[in-house]
Amino acid sequence: MSDLDDFLPRDEDNRPIGLENDTASEEARVRLGVVVGGSLSKGITVKLDSSSAVGQTIEDMAVGRYVVAQGLTKRKFFSIVTDIILDNTNPAIEQTPPDPSSPFLADIYRATVAYGRANISPMLMLEEDAKEPRPNKTIPAHFSPVFKATEEDVNQVFGEEDDDHFYIGSPLDMDGVKVNLDLDRFVERSSGVFGKSGTGKSFITRTLLAAVIAKQKASCLIFDMHSDYGWEITNERGKTWKGLTQILASNRPSLYTLDAETSRARNNTISGEFQIQYSDIEPADVEMLSSMLNLSDVQTGALYYLRRKLGKDWVAKLLDEKGSDEIDTIIDEGMLVKGTLSAIQRKFELFRRMDFLVEKSSNNVVTEIFDKLTNGTSVVLEFGKHGDNLPAYMLVANYLTRRVHQRYVEAKNKATTQKGAQPKPLMIVIEEAHKFLDPEIAKHTIFGTIARELRKYNVTLLVVDQRPSGIDDEVMSQIGTRVTALLDNEADIRAVFSGVSGASSLREVLARLDTQQQALILGHAVPMPVVIKTRDYDETLYRAVGYLNEDDQQTAYESAKSDFDEGYL
Amino acid sequence: MSPIQIGQLLHSSIQSFTFGCAIPKPEMPHFGAFVKVPIQNGTAHAIGTIYNIVLEDDDLVRQIVGNQDTPIEIIQDQRQRQMPIEVSVLTLGYMQGTKVRTGLPPQPPLTLSHIALCEHTEIAALTSDFNFLRLIFQASDAPTDELTVRVLEQAAQAHPNRAQYLRTAGQYLAQLMGNDFQRLDTILRRLESLL
Structure with missing residues (x-):
């Protein structure tokens, strides 16, 4: 035991007390790479780490994945992966790639000359002591590490599930983490x-x-x-x-x-x-169907005239195969060409197949x-x-x-x-x-x-x-x-x-x-x-919105009955 | 066990030194071997690698060469002469006590200092990181690519996981020589053949 132990006490496992959380949170994070360039308007470029497993970091990336850049001033930049790129320090390697049967060369090149890049788009940032993230106005500095987002990160952005926030899904590859x-x-x-x-x-x-x-x-x-x-x-x-x-x-x-x-x-x-009663239909109700009914502008305009002249039963009168004096009068007065009227009547035939349109509704x-x-x-x-x-x-x-x-x-x-x-x-x-x-x-x-x-x-x-x-x-x-x-x-x-x-x-x-x-x-x-x-x-969602299956109903009934029997109700 | 002495210093600088020795035995000195020489009154040692071995001729040799069928006895006599062989060494680091540092030593070794082969532990200490490779690539008169391969072969034998050592060395070289892909590729293929 040294004198320093008085100032930095250690636990039973000889770990400095007070540093557990930091260490644990660092361990929980999976580093993906470091920021090497980019801009606020076009997004940030991240050079992906070469992982011990061949190609894992690159192939585990997916557009749409949620990542966090840890700025050097302890700001967190919540970002989304928008592109994944294979890059190299020397284009010559594209002309002479290593023989796949030679893992030695491929392993070396994969970790150095050939590497992966990801473009990420920072969306929100969280200041060191702030609780709420704010819209992004700056970008992480060069060589800021970038991590896979954790459950804690997602919760910081999307909040907890409550009466105002509803769980609708999970970020990609983060099953169980709730986006609300x-x-x-x-x-x-x-x-x-x-x-x-x-x-x-x-x-x-x-x-x-x-x-x-x-x-x-x-x-x-x-x-x-x-x-x-x-x-x-x-x-x-x-x-x-x-x-x-x-x-x-x-x-x-x-x-x-x-x-x-x-x-x-x-x-x-x-x-x-x-x-719907025919008498309740207004020209404006039909006007939206003009392209579907193939009504010309003239015909669409005529609908309003017909409504005014024929009254609220205008649709029924137009569909009446026996015709009416009022319609004859309209033609005779020359306010409407017979062809136009006939075209409207022909196109209104469509309404006959809509059996929810009735003469009279109770x-x-x-x-x-x-x-x-x-x-x-x-x-x-x-x-x-x-x-x-x-x-x-x-x-x-x-x-x-x-x-x-x-x-x-x-x-x-x-x-x-x-x-x-x-x-x-x-x-x-x-x-x-x-x-x-x-x-x-x-x-x-x-x-x-x-x-x-x-x-x-x-x-x-x-x-x-x-x-x-x-x-x-x-x-x-x-x-x-x-x-x-x-x-x-x-x-x-x-x-x-x-x-x-x-x-x-x-x-x-x-x-x-x-x-x-x-x-x-x-x-x-x-x-x-x-x-x-x-x-x-599924059933979990049903229950989240108040569904009671037969077992739930029985339990609720028994609980209520018990309360009633004991005089609580 | 005392170190194996293989020659005495002829001339030196901070960056390199040359020593002389008798007709070489098959196993020493050889290209790429790690050697050391005392510096600063023996309080430290400069460590380097052999990058050139020169056998000079003289008039007698020229005369003998002119004779097309040289008898074997004359060749053996010639090999017994006190003609020093000049061995050039590129300095890669220095050692004070048990502490080994990569880089150039504070002073050059003095003439007639004894040159000895490095122990495995000393080679392992010097080559535990790969900064020494930079000094090899900066050497203007050494066959750097060939020397790199040979030095890494020697160094790998001093490390417990030979294959992993060569792979890590390869990664360092790839960062160092990324712009010169053809040279890099050649060196890496040579390293691969050592596995």
Whole structure:
């Protein structure tokens, strides 16, 4: 024992007391390399360490992986890997590479002349004593070491799971580490879920919706085109996943359907049948379908004239095969060319195949749905057999959204002027969003309006789409949070990153995602872009949003009964 | 065991020295061998490696060579003459007590100092890092590539894991000579043949 031991006491294992944490945390970190160059705008270059296992450091790297550069001033730079490069100090080695049968030469060159580089994009930085990371304004100095991110690093950025933060997946190769989405920020602005067909958009969307509804962050109006969200779905191998109305026990959404027959055949518990009276249809409801119905500008303009002349039963009158005096008068007066009128009538024949359009409906389903939404109950509208009928989907979505939005505007204005209660935030979920938000019509449709006005009237969109390049640029720039599964079309990738600073470095990341259960999340609801393996949509998730299976229900019943018997209730 | 003495110093500088010795035996002195010589009144030793061995001629040899069929007796007589062989040594480090340092010594050795072969432990100490290779590459009149291979062969024998030593040496060389890939490749292939 030396005199120094009085000043630096040691533990039983002869380790200096007080240094355990530092040593442990250093050991837990896996060093990948050192910073050798780069810039704030174009990203940082890291020279990868040569590992003892041949090629391991390079081949273990993956674009989208989450790494931390430890600055020399103890700042941590949270970064994402955007590219991996094989480099060398002398190009001659490319002309005369070592013989693979000579491990001696290859080992030496691999550690020296030939080496790996990674480009990383710093997104956030954490000052030494700060608790919250801040947006990056500087870069790590030369030769700062770069480590694989640890669970602690991820938690520092994405926070703990709580009522406002929902676990939606794990960073790549970090199973069990939670990336939590800020739900308040997610519903605060319009959001999007993008990805090519078959990449799991519906599962991601269902997870997001389950979280928003379970945590009561917003009421959701879901236009469920392919019956993906409301009730359980079954894949081709017979595996089933429960729908939102089944797993959300305490905030169960109401399920409406356009096709009661199919819903009943699936044993869905429906709250009501959605029907539209011909007399309730306005020209603006049809206008969005103009490209699909192939209505010319003249014909589209004529719709408003016909509505004014024929009254609220204008659609029924146009579809009446017997004709009417009023229509004859319009022709006779020369206000409309007969050809135009005939073309409109011919194109309106499409409505006859939409059996949810009726002469007379017994209930006022729009009011019913609005009341539910403002009371905090979400609504899923299933399309059943109309799911493959895009005009039907667009007509209904447009029809209902226009009316619900109008009432929200009125409620919000009333709340503002009379200092009353604000309407519950509403998130409207539409699929095939590029059909609604096409650049040619986005400026004139209710969906374009909602996306542009942000949360002015407490109404936002959640757009689900596989062709984001078809969505109006101005609308895309207003999408706050973008959850993107694999996209391989260059135009779609460009569209997803429109309005995102420093996005160029993330393009490679997006194009390299797995086809299943991987997504890049960026924008308003996450502190920095992150690639995640999305969490499984399974029993664990069901329980996280309040689902009680039979055992849980029995336990809850017995607990309540016991309390009752003991006089607590 | 006392060190094996192989010659006496003829002339020296800080960077190199030359010693003379009798007709060499097959095993010594040889190209790339590590030798040492006392410096600073014997308080330290300069250590170096043999990079050249010169056998000078004289008039008698010239005359004998002119005779096409030299009898074997004359050749053997010639080999018994007191004609010194000049051996050039590149200084790589120096030793004070048991401490061995890479680099040039503070003073050159004095003439007629005795030259001895280095022990394995001394070679291991000098070559435990590879900075000595820089001095070899800086030598202007030594066959550096060939000397490097031979020196590393000697050094590897003094280290417990010969193959690992040569691999690490190769990595150091790759950093040192990365710009001259052809030379590097040739040296590394020679090292590989030593495995």
